[in-house]
Amino acid sequence: MADAALGHAPRAGGAGTGLLRRALAGTTLPVLTVIAAILALWYAACIPMNIHGTVNMARAHGFEAVPASRGERRNMGAFELVALNPAAIPHVWSAEKPRLPAPHQVGAEIWRTVALTAPNDPRGLIYHAWVTLSATALGFLIGMGLGILLAIGIVHNRAMDLSVMPWAIASQTIPILAIAPMVIVVLASVGLTGLLPKALIAAYLSFFPVVVGMVKGLRSPDAMQLDLLRTYSASPMQVLLRLRLPASMPYLFTSLKIGAAASLVGTIVGELPTGGAGLGARLLAGSYFGQTIQIWSALFVAAFLAALLVGAIGAVQGATLRRMGMAAR
Amino acid sequence: MHNGTNVHTHEHGHALGAAGDRPAIAAAGVNLTFETADGPVHALKDVNLRVAPGDFVSFIGPSGCGKTTLLRAIAALEHPTGGTLTVNGVSPDEARRARAYGYVFQAAGLYPWRTIAGNIRLPLEIMGYPRSEMAARIDKVLALVELSEFAKKYPWQLSGGMQQRASIARALAFDADILLMDEPFGALDEIVRDRLNEELLSLWARTEKTICFVTHSIPEAVYLSTKIVVMSPRPGRITDVIESPLPKERPLDIRDTPEFIAVAHRVREGLKAGHLDG
Ligand SMILES: Nc1ncnc2c1ncn2[C@@H]1O[C@H](COP(=O)(O)OP(=O)(O)OP(=O)(O)O)[C@@H](O)[C@H]1O
Ligand SMILES: [Mg+2]
Numbered sequence: 001m002a003d004a005a006l007g008h009a010p011r012a013g014g015a016g017t018g019l020l021r022r023a024l025a026g027t028t029l030p031v032l033t034v035i036a037a038i039l040a041l042w043y044a045a046c047i048p049m050n051i052h053g054t055v056n057m058a059r060a061h062g063f064e065a066v067p068a069s070r071g072e073r074r075n076m077g078a079f080e081l082v083a084l085n086p087a088a089i090p091h092v093w094s095a096e097k098p099r100l101p102a103p104h105q106v107g108a109e110i111w112r113t114v115a116l117t118a119p120n121d122p123r124g125l126i127y128h129a130w131v132t133l134s135a136t137a138l139g140f141l142i143g144m145g146l147g148i149l150l151a152i153g154i155v156h157n158r159a160m161d162l163s164v165m166p167w168a169i170a171s172q173t174i175p176i177l178a179i180a181p182m183v184i185v186v187l188a189s190v191g192l193t194g195l196l197p198k199a200l201i202a203a204y205l206s207f208f209p210v211v212v213g214m215v216k217g218l219r220s221p222d223a224m225q226l227d228l229l230r231t232y233s234a235s236p237m238q239v240l241l242r243l244r245l246p247a248s249m250p251y252l253f254t255s256l257k258i259g260a261a262a263s264l265v266g267t268i269v270g271e272l273p274t275g276g277a278g279l280g281a282r283l284l285a286g287s288y289f290g291q292t293i294q295i296w297s298a299l300f301v302a303a304f305l306a307a308l309l310v311g312a313i314g315a316v317q318g319a320t321l322r323r324m325g326m327a328a329r
Numbered sequence: 330m331h332n333g334t335n336v337h338t339h340e341h342g343h344a345l346g347a348a349g350d351r352p353a354i355a356a357a358g359v360n361l362t363f364e365t366a367d368g369p370v371h372a373l374k375d376v377n378l379r380v381a382p383g384d385f386v387s388f389i390g391p392s393g394c395g396k397t398t399l400l401r402a403i404a405a406l407e408h409p410t411g412g413t414l415t416v417n418g419v420s421p422d423e424a425r426r427a428r429a430y431g432y433v434f435q436a437a438g439l440y441p442w443r444t445i446a447g448n449i450r451l452p453l454e455i456m457g458y459p460r461s462e463m464a465a466r467i468d469k470v471l472a473l474v475e476l477s478e479f480a481k482k483y484p485w486q487l488s489g490g491m492q493q494r495a496s497i498a499r500a501l502a503f504d505a506d507i508l509l510m511d512e513p514f515g516a517l518d519e520i521v522r523d524r525l526n527e528e529l530l531s532l533w534a535r536t537e538k539t540i541c542f543v544t545h546s547i548p549e550a551v552y553l554s555t556k557i558v559v560m561s562p563r564p565g566r567i568t569d570v571i572e573s574p575l576p577k578e579r580p581l582d583i584r585d586t587p588e589f590i591a592v593a594h595r596v597r598e599g600l601k602a603g604h605l606d607g
Contacts, residue, residue, distance in 0.1 A: 224438045227406055231432040232455045233425055242451065246442045324442035325483040 042103050043093065048078035049100035050092040055085050057095075063087035101293040109297040122277065125301050131277040132267050133305055135195050139202020140263040140309075144256060146203065147210025154211070155218040155244065156236060165215075172208050176201060180266065181273040198270035198278070205266040206259035213255025217248025246324065253317035260309040268302060279305075351418050353507055353539040354380040354403055360411035361398055371564035372398040373409070378558065378567065382506070385533055385540045387550035388558045389596060395565025396543045400509050403541065404432050416507065428456060430507035431500030435515055437492035439484040439499075446471070446480040449499045456503055470498040473532055490521040497529075501536070508540045515545065523581060526552055530579060547600075548584055551575075551593045559599035569599035 055073060058065035066084040067073060073081060082089065093102035101109075110125065117124030150168065153160040176183075180201050187197040221243050229239050271280025279298045286295035361373040372395045380386050388396045401407040402414060405421035416424035424430065431452075439448045449467045458466070471477045474494040476487075484492055493513055500508060514522045526549060533540055544550050550557050551573065559569040574588055583589055 224434050224436060225440070228432070228434065228438055229455070230406060231404055231425065231430070232452050233428070234455045238455050242455065243440070246440070249442075325444065326442055 039103055042100075046092050046098070046100050046102050047082055047089060050095055050098045051078050051081045051085070051088060053095055053098060054088045054091045055081060057091075058085070058088065061088070061091045097290050098292055101296050105293050106296045106300060109293045110300060113297060114301070125279075125282070125297060128277055128279050128282050128298070129301050129305060132264070132271065132279040132302070135198040135270070135278070136202055136260075136263045136267040136305070136309070138195060139199035139204075139267060140206050140260055142199060142203035143206030143259055143263060144210050147207040147255075147259070148214055148252075150207070150211050151214030151218055152240065154215050156240075165211075168208060168211050171204070176204055177265070177269050180269040184270050184273050198267045198274075201270040202263035202266035205262040209255040209258040209262065210252075213251045213258075214248055217251030218244045220251065221247045249320060249324065250326070253313060253320070256313050257310050260313055261306050264302065264306050264309065351382075352379045352415075353382045353384065353417060354378065354541070355415045356399075356412065357414075358412035359399075359402065359409045359414050361395075361402060361407060362410045373402070374564035374566045376412070376565075376567055378570070380539060380541065380556070382539050383537055384556050385530075385554050386542065386556045386558060387554040388541065388543045388560060389545065389547065389550045390560030390565075390568075390600065391562055392545075393565070394560040394562035396560060397511055398565065399560075400432075400511050400541060400543055404430060404509055406432075428503060428505055430509050431503065431505045433493075433497055433500045433508065433510040433513045435512045437484070437489070437496040439492055439495055441484055444481050444483055445476060445487065445495050448484070448495060449502050452499060452503050458503070466502050470501045473501060473535075474498045474528065490517050490525065493517065494525065494528075497532075501532075506538055508538050510540065511543045512545065513542075514549070522549070527581060529553065534577065547593050547596050550596060551589055552579060552581075552584060557592070557596055559596060561600070561602075568602060569595075571595055571599070 052073065054061070055065045056070065063085070065073070067076075092098070093105070095101075098105070113123070113125040117126070119126040119130070121127060150160075150164055154164055155161070183201060184197050187193070187200075218240075225243060225247075226239070229243055234242070267278070268280035268283070271278035272284050274281050279302050282298040283295055286292070286298060356376050356378040359373055359376040360371075363370040363372055376399065388399065390396055398407055402409055403416060403421060405425045408421075414421055417427070417429050419427070439445070440451065443451065446467050449470060450463055453463045453466060467480070468477070471480055474497055476491060476494055476498065479487060479491065479495075484495070487495065493516075497510075497513065500510075514525050517525065529540075530553060542550075542553060544553075555573050555577075557569075557571040557573065558567055559571070560566065561568045571592060573592055575583065575592065
C-alpha cells in the first residue's frame with residue numbers, strides 16, 4: 001500500500017516550475033512548512049494511538065509482546081506500552097484497521113478509490129463524491145435563492161421584516177443536524193428519496209447565512225445614495241437592481257461561502273441513514289466495519305469538496321468584483 | 330428684518346420658452362417641523378421666496394439654519410408641514426416626476442462599482458433615455474466639467490475635486506432646468522474651489538439653468554449669485570434677500586472691486602443680525 005502513495009509524486013513534479021515560482025513569490029514556503037508540521041504531528045500521534053493494536057499482532061510482526069498478557073496490556077497506558085515495545089513502532093503506520101491511519105495509508109486509499117477506480121463504480125470515491133456534490137449543489141442553490149428572495153422581501157416590506165426574521169432565527173435553533181436522519185426517514189416514508197431530501201436539509205442549513213448577509217448588504221447603501229435615486233424618481237425595482245443589489249455583492253459572497261460549507265455538512269448528515277451512496281453513507285459504512293482508513297479518506301474527499309465549493313465561489317467573487325471595479329482596493 | 334416679501338422678480342434676459350414670468354421656485358409661508366424623540370424641531374419658519382428662471386441663488390447662514398432642509402423640500406425629499414411650495418408652477422413631487430431638477434449632494438456619492446461614465450449614465454438609464462442618445466450626452470457633460478479622459482476610470486481613481494465635478498456632470502446629463510447644489514465644494518481647498526466656481530459660472534451661462542446653491546462662504550456666495558438668501562437659525566428663517574448688482578461676466582478678480590466688497594459686507598451684516606436675534 002505504501003508504494004502506491006508514491007503515485008502522488010509525478011503530479012507534484014508536473015507542477016514543479018509553477019511551484020517554484022510561487023515559492024519565490026513567498027506564499028508556498030509557509031504553506032508547505034505548516035503542512036509538513038501537521039504531517040509530522042500526525043505520524044507521531046499514530047504511535048500511541050495504534051500501539052495496542054500493533055502489540056496485539058506482535059507474533060505476526062515477528063517480535064515478542066511485553067507484557068505477554070493481553071488483559072494486562074489493555075489496562076496499560078499507551079506511552080508505557082510504547083516504551084516496553086520499541087520493536088512495535090515501525091509497524092504502527094501499516095496496520096490494517098488502525099485507530100488512526102497514517103497519512104500515506106489514507107493517501108494510498110484515496111489514490112486507489114479515486115484514480116484507480118472508474119468514476120461510475122460505487123466502490124470508488126468519485127462516485128460517492130459526485131452523489132454528495134450534486135445534492136449539496138442543489139441544496140445550496142435552493143438555499144441561496146430562498147435566502148436572497150427572503151432578504152429582498154425583508155428589506156422591502158416592514159411586515160416581512162418583523163415576521164420573517166424571527167422565524168428565520170428560530171429555524172436555526174432546531175438542531176437539524178441531530179434530527180436530519182429522522183427527517184430523511186420520514187421523507188422516505190412519504191416517497192421522497194434520493195437527491196431531494198438531502199438537498200432540502202442542505203438548503204435548510206444554507207439559506208440562513210444568505211438571508212443575514214443579504215439583508216445587511218441590501219441595507220448597506222447610505223441615505224445619500226438612496227436620496228439620489230429618489231431625486232430621479234426611480235422605481236423600487238430600479239433601486240433594487242441599480243443600487244441595493246450591486247452594493248450587496250461583497251456581503252453576498254461572504255455568506256455564500258458560509259452557506260456552501262453548511263450545505264455540504266447538511267448533505268453528509270442527510271446521507272448517514274441512507275446506507276447507499278454518498279460520502280455520508282461511506283462514513284457510516286466505514287464506522288460499522290471499523291474501516292478507519294475508509295472513513296479518513298471519505299473525510300478528506302469531503303474536505304476537498306468543501307474547498308472546491310468555497311474556491312469556486314471565491315473565483316466568481318473575484319471575477320464579479322473585478323468587473324465591478326471593486327477588487328483593486 | 331426682511332422676510333423675502335420685498336423681492337421683485339429678477340429680470341435676467343434668459344428666454345426660457347413657456348416659462349415666461351412663472352417663477353422657477355415659489356415659497357409662500359413655508360414651515361417645516363421635524364418630529365423628533367426630543368420634541369419638535371422647527372427647521373423652517375415662514376419662508377417666502379421667489380426664484381426666477383435663470384437665477385443663480387445662494388443660500389447662506391450658520392449651521393443648522395435649515396439650508397439643506399429648504400433645498401430638500403424643493404427637491405421633494407422633505408415635505409413642508411405648512412405653507413405652499415411650488416417648483417415650475419407645480420408641487421415639488423410633480424416637478425420631480427417631471428425631472429425638473431438635478432441634485433448635487435455635499436459628498437460626490439458616486440457609485441464605486443460604476444465608472445465615471447457609468448455613474449453619469451445612471452440617471453439616463455433610470456429615466457429611460459434611448460441608448461443611442463446616452464453616449465453623446467455623457468461625452469457632452471464630461472467635456473463640460475473637463476473630465477473627458479476619465480470616462481473609463483473608477484471613482485477611487487479620481488481626486489475629491491474631480492469626483493465632485495463628476496457628480497455635477499451626473500446632475501447635468503439629463504434635461505432638468507433647475508440645479509440644486511448643497512455645499513458641493515465644501516470639502517475642497519480654496520484653489521480648487523476657485524477653479525470650480527469659475528467653471529460653474531461659465532457652465533451656468535452656457536446652460537441657462539436655474540441654480541440653487543448652498544454655501545457657508547460669503548465670497549463664494551457673492552461671486553456666484555444673482556441673488557443671495559441669508560438665513561438664520563432657531564427657527565430657521567430667511568433674514569435678508571440681496572439682489573446682486575454685479576455684472577454677469579465675472580472674472581475672479583471681481584472680488585477686489587468695491588461693488589463686490591459692498592455686497593459681501595451686506596451679507597456679513599445680515600448674518601450678524603440673524604445671529605444676534607437668533
Ligand atoms: N431628518 C431630520 N430629523 C430631525 N431634525 C432634522 C432633520 N434634518 C434636519 N434637522 C434639523 O433641522 C435643522 C436644520 O437642519 P439643516 O440640515 O437644514 O441645516 P443646515 O443649514 O443645512 O446646516 P449645515 O450648514 O450644518 O449643513 C437642524 O436643527 C437639524 O437638527
Ligand atoms: Mg446642510
